[in-house]
Amino acid sequence: MKYAIGIDIGGTNTKLGLVELSGKVLAHDRFNTPDYKTFESYVEMLSSRIKAMMDNSNGECMGIGIGAPNGNFYKGSIDNAPNLPFGKGEFMLVRELRNRFGLHHIYMTNDANAAALGEKIYGGAKGLEHFITITLGTGLGSGIVIDGKLLYGADGAAGELGHTCAVPNGRLCNCGCRGCLETYASATGIKRTYFELLAFYGGGSQIQNKGYDEIDALAIELAARAGDKIALETYQKTGEILGKNLANFVAFSRPQKIFLFGGPVKSGELLLEPTRKALDENLYPIWKGKIEVVPSQLPESDAAILGSSSLVWDAVEREV
């Protein structure tokens, strides 16, 4: 039995999984990321968990794939990830693991790229050469596949579609610019749109007496399902702005499909229907009706581990 190890590094948890090419996850492990304040101690812990996972399996490890915030594929480094405990700097995780495990296939990329590649290896993008995965979470991430390969660009950081300008002089973004798409189309963006509409209408929502920190995209989704007009309009507007900007991305790389991934996508047609409509309305005429927008087909519980491990299978396939 051949397997890949997938690692998902998050600010709260580091998760590991032992994954077959079929997408079956044969073993899981996890530990608390913030317990390791230095990169050295983190690498020690991670390596011991990888070793234990290998020792407990009786197959052949084909490699290790890692998804990490600001994970750089070219350098194999985690660059200045704001929510990891070891802070600023470039941390050469791939080199460290190569030194310890001597495996040829050890790769790292960011979460959204891993999600896109996971879709290609295990999910709904099997056999597709041109597609885009949009991940909706705290921000908006993107993985762009062109001619069957992830687009990394000149420095490994291509595909920052959350930071394209959706609204000139619009909302303030963490990156310092204004109007970035992720300030509208993300779990956080949904919440901001809800509060903007609440202000515009001067109230009128069933959940308006909850505080800012109590309300999230899910609470707004539930209110929308209960017929809350402001919550409904929030999802409508989120889909409109997302769809309109997807039309710009199509003009760039002309994908066959667009996959949406993440919590807000679980709202289903609440988000998808206005997204598809706005995409089609804003598409360059030759593409109208030709670009499908679909939810990711990765199983949610293991999506991050699957995405990470797909880096290994993708590299193995290219060798053949």
Add this chain to the structure above:
Amino acid sequence: MKYAIGIDIGGTNTKLGLVELSGKVLAHDRFNTPDYKTFESYVEMLSSRIKAMMDNSNGECMGIGIGAPNGNFYKGSIDNAPNLPFGKGEFMLVRELRNRFGLHHIYMTNDANAAALGEKIYGGAKGLEHFITITLGTGLGSGIVIDGKLLYGADGAAGELGHTCAVPNGRLCNCGCRGCLETYASATGIKRTYFELLAFYGGGSQIQNKGYDEIDALAIELAARAGDKIALETYQKTGEILGKNLANFVAFSRPQKIFLFGGPVKSGELLLEPTRKALDENLYPIWKGKIEVVPSQLPESDAAILGSSSLVWDAVEREV
């Protein structure tokens, strides 16, 4: 001596050139496109000119490259080009030429893709793996190079950056959408901005008594050089909107450089200075100061023929 034949198909002229890998054009020819009302008669004329050019050379023809409006690389067809005399339909030009000349390397793409590849083979993009060429003419065309290859997307038509939305609910575009980048950043866009500013200020330009059809981007450039405030602001605003949108394109593919090509680029710093400033102001922070915007380095007189012929050298290089 090895050479490629480059063909530039335009609504007015069809131009041919015999080009060495160095970029030296050893022979030229041309004929009037509108004289041939059917595709069949056009192919006859084009073929006879290609044959004459080959017969008069004593080298080895490596192939034929064609740049045409709506030229599709995958299909080798000209698809519904509005300004060519044979009108609607898919015209299989590459197949026709393959049947007649039996050469392996016969390719076609659109003008902007040809300009980008010409930049890579003969111009300022030698050795670059990631760059974007923006052509400013009646509209805005784009050729996107990723990992050293032109981006064609799922149907051969990727890279329609002129039809990304620059201004929500903005100017009416020929494509039927509103606010497309090419309605602002193009020779036509410059003229529209000039008239918009003239209306806003209620006059105040030295050339305001010329009619709409008498004024073009060059006239506005000359007025700007003579200190005309409205003309100066026109170029300033054009650069601002172009630069702001280039920042979105960087977020997509993270190019090493961006090349600008076409008439309005000859205005030099009038356009380049505000473009570079707006690009840098709107870039995602990790890229600030890292993306150069430069004029194309293809010699203007032969740029289209060079671009077309580069399709051949690019394919020959890939064979080695």
